Amino acid sequence: MNIIKVPQLAWYETKELELPLPDSWQVEVYNMAGYNRPAMKPDEIKASISNPIGIPPIRELARGKKEVVIIFDDMTRVTRAAKIVPFVLEELAAAGIPDNRIRFIVALGLHSTMWRHHFVKKLGEEIVARFPVYNHNPFGNCTYVGTTSTYKTKVYANEEVMKCDLKIAIGSVVPHPMSGFGGGGKIILPGVVSFETINWNHQMQAKSSPEHRDILNVGMGIFDNNPMHYDIDEAAKLVGLDVIINCLVNMWGETVAMYTGAMEPAYAAAVQEAKTHYLTPNVEDKDIVIANTFAKVNETRIGLGITYPAVNTGGGDVVLIGNAPEGQVTHYLIGPFGKTTWAKQHRRSEVPQHINHLIVYNEYPHRGSSWLDEDNKILYLDRWDDVLKLLQKSHGTDAKVALYPNAEIQYCI
Numbered sequence: 001m002n003i004i005k006v007p008q009l010a011w012y013e014t015k016e017l018e019l020p021l022p023d024s025w026q027v028e029v030y031n032m033a034g035y036n037r038p039a040m041k042p043d044e045i046k047a048s049i050s051n052p053i054g055i056p057p058i059r060e061l062a063r064g065k066k067e068v069v070i071i072f073d074d075m076t077r078v079t080r081a082a083k084i085v086p087f088v089l090e091e092l093a094a095a096g097i098p099d100n101r102i103r104f105i106v107a108l109g110l111h112s113t114m115w116r117h118h119f120v121k122k123l124g125e126e127i128v129a130r131f132p133v134y135n136h137n138p139f140g141n142c143t144y145v146g147t148t149s150t151y152k153t154k155v156y157a158n159e160e161v162m163k164c165d166l167k168i169a170i171g172s173v174v175p176h177p178m179s180g181f182g183g184g185g186k187i188i189l190p191g192v193v194s195f196e197t198i199n200w201n202h203q204m205q206a207k208s209s210p211e212h213r214d215i216l217n218v219g220m221g222i223f224d225n226n227p228m229h230y231d232i233d234e235a236a237k238l239v240g241l242d243v244i245i246n247c248l249v250n251m252w253g254e255t256v257a258m259y260t261g262a263m264e265p266a267y268a269a270a271v272q273e274a275k276t277h278y279l280t281p282n283v284e285d286k287d288i289v290i291a292n293t294f295a296k297v298n299e300t301r302i303g304l305g306i307t308y309p310a311v312n313t314g315g316g317d318v319v320l321i322g323n324a325p326e327g328q329v330t331h332y333l334i335g336p337f338g339k340t341t342w343a344k345q346h347r348r349s350e351v352p353q354h355i356n357h358l359i360v361y362n363e364y365p366h367r368g369s370s371w372l373d374e375d376n377k378i379l380y381l382d383r384w385d386d387v388l389k390l391l392q393k394s395h396g397t398d399a400k401v402a403l404y405p406n407a408e409i410q411y412c413i
Contacts, residue, residue, distance in 0.1 A: 002027055006292040006405045008323050010078050010253045011121045017323065019290070019384065024397040031251065032410045034277035039254035042083070049087045049245065053261030053269060058088065058243060062095035062166055068102045069164040071187055072171070074111055075118055076329050078253035078295040079172040082124035084245060088168060104133040105161060107171070107191025110198055112330035134160065138332070142194040146238040150231035153201050156194035157239045168243040172255075173270045174295060174409040175278050177305060178202070180223030183246040183274075184267035185236030193235065195332070201231055202333060202345060220305050221278070221411035223271055236263055246270040248277050251406050253295055280410040283310035287399040288391055291407035292321040298329040300360075301349060301371045303407035308352050310402050317357045317394060319387060320407075324362070327369035335371060351377045356394065361387050 001020035004027065008017040021027050040048075050057060062068065070088060072081045092102060104123065106114055113135040119128045127133075142156040161167060169191075173183030190198040218228050244266050248257040257277070259270040283289075289310045291303040300322030307318050322328075328335075333345045349372055351358050358378045360370070365382045372378055381387050391399070404410055 004029065004403055006321070006403070007252050007294045009325070010294055010297065011075065012325065014252055017292070017321070019403075020388070021401065022388075022392065022397065025288075025399045025401050027401045027403065029403045029405065030280055030283055030410075031405055032278045032280050034248070034256060035251040035405065037250050037256040037277075039250070039256060040258060045084060045255070045258060046087045048258040048260045049084070049091060051260075052243065052266070053259065054265040055243065055262045058091035058168070059094040061242060062092050062097050065095070065097065065166040066101065067164040068092060068097055068166045068168065069161050070102065070104045071107050071161065071167065071169040071192060072104060072122060073187060073191070074106050074108050074114060075122065075326075076111060076296055076299050077172050077174075077182070078249055079170065079247055080253065080255055081122050081170050082127070083255065084170055084247075084258075085123060085127055088170075088245070099130060102131055103160070103164075104131055105136055105158060105192060106133070107169070107187045108136045108138070109190030110138055110195060110332040136192045138193065138195045138198065142197075148231050148234040148238070150227055150234055151201060153189075153197060153231055153235060155189065155235045155238050156197050157188070158192040161192050161239065167239070167241050168245070169241055170245045172247045172249055173267070173274045174249065175221045175274070175411040177220045177302060178218050179229040179232060180219070180221055180226045181229075181271050181274055183270055184229065184244065184263060185233040185241070187236070187244070188239045188241055189232045189235035192239075197235070198333060199344065201228075201235075221275070221413065223275070233263065233267075248274055249295060249409075251294070278409055278411055280306065280404070280412050282412045283402050285312050285400065286310050286402040287312055287316045287395050288319065288401045289316065290319040290321065290401065290403040292403070292405050293408045294406055296408045297322055297324045298326065299371070299408065300324065300328060303404070304349075304358075306404060306407055306410050306412060308355065309412075311354060313354050315354055315356050317359065317391060318355055319359045319361055319391075321361045323364060325364045327364070327366040328371055330369075331371070336368070339374075348373050351375050357390070359387055359390065
């Protein structure tokens with residue numbers, strides 16, 4: 001057997017999953033361009049934070065401020081905030097900001113709340129013990145801050161965020177199926193705004209079907225002239241985001257580049273590098289495509305975007321690997337809440353005609369958290385031996401196979 005290794009369990013002391021595949025199969029691994037870049041060293045992280053783009057150092061911005069909020073992304077993002085936060089706190093301490101004027105708020109958007117053990121995974125034990133850390137409430141405790149010109153989105157932002165006169169945000173930049181790339185203003189919208197604000201902004205996704213995508217210019221890795229991210233960035237300006245820290249990650253979720261500064265120039269620089277960093281070769285005509293998810297394993301379905309086009313148009317199989325111990329994140333805008341009961345903006349996830357089987361491989365099965373609709377083409381399996389048996393029955397000893405190690409953050413052009 002040919003053994004292929006892929007990253008797993010980003011929040012559980014990252015491990016490798018070994019996938020045995022028949023020696024007779026023609027297996028090719030398609031990585032994103034920056035998959036093996038080395039992780040930043042602590043002094044490199046500190047240098048980025050100490051020398052922000054387009055603004056004075058944080059210690060200068062913070063001088064004289066009364067209340068500080070540090071906004072960070074949730075467990076659907078692999079950002080290693082614990083390695084970054086200590087250097088931000090050094091800057092605040094140098095400005096004379098005491099601990100009792102600093103709080104942390106997680107940018108949940110319409111995802112489920114986090115508990116203490118999640119906060120510890122994200123920020124580290126010392127930070128959680130030292131500072132108050134809060135969930136965002138999109139269903140209340142939000143206040144109106146203005147309306148965008150792009151979509152006329154009325155922005156209602158987290159009250160606690162708006163009570164602070166220094167707003168710092170930490171997140172990562174990876175390809176996104178709507179706004180082109182995450183990061184930037186997304187830490188604000190959807191991160192810390194109301195249900196109504198998110199719902200209005202995300203209504204454009206309903207028109208982002210393939211036949212409209214060229215007109216609307218939204219989609220994975222589509223950033224330039226993308227109206228979705230224009231609206232999002234407008235909201236961040238209305239909220240008054242002062243400092244953004246945006247990271248690029250390698251295949252193991254390690255930070256390999258970091259852009260700190262004013263939102264617009266820092267985000268633009270991060271996206272410019274992200275366009276090449278996450279780029280993946282175009283693939284087609286494969287009998288089997290295996291899509292591993294890791295960085296956004298609790299939003300596994302995103303990994304199908306790069307996968308379906310790689311399958312032979314005459315018919316083939318897809319394996320979607322989503323080993324998420326806590327299941328798929330609860331999503332109050334698009335997620336499932338019953339066998340045929342879905343949130344407000346759910347859109348049916350059709351399996352394309354040329355896909356014979358979509359095999360969802362999960363060692364932690366929980367059908368109730370799946371974002372996939374009922375479909376007789378979809379099979380849920382929790383033993384790799386069973387996956388292999390099914391594939392070998394369909395394809396025998398001769399199959400052309402593509403494997404994406406980070407399918408949900410890889411994109412093609």
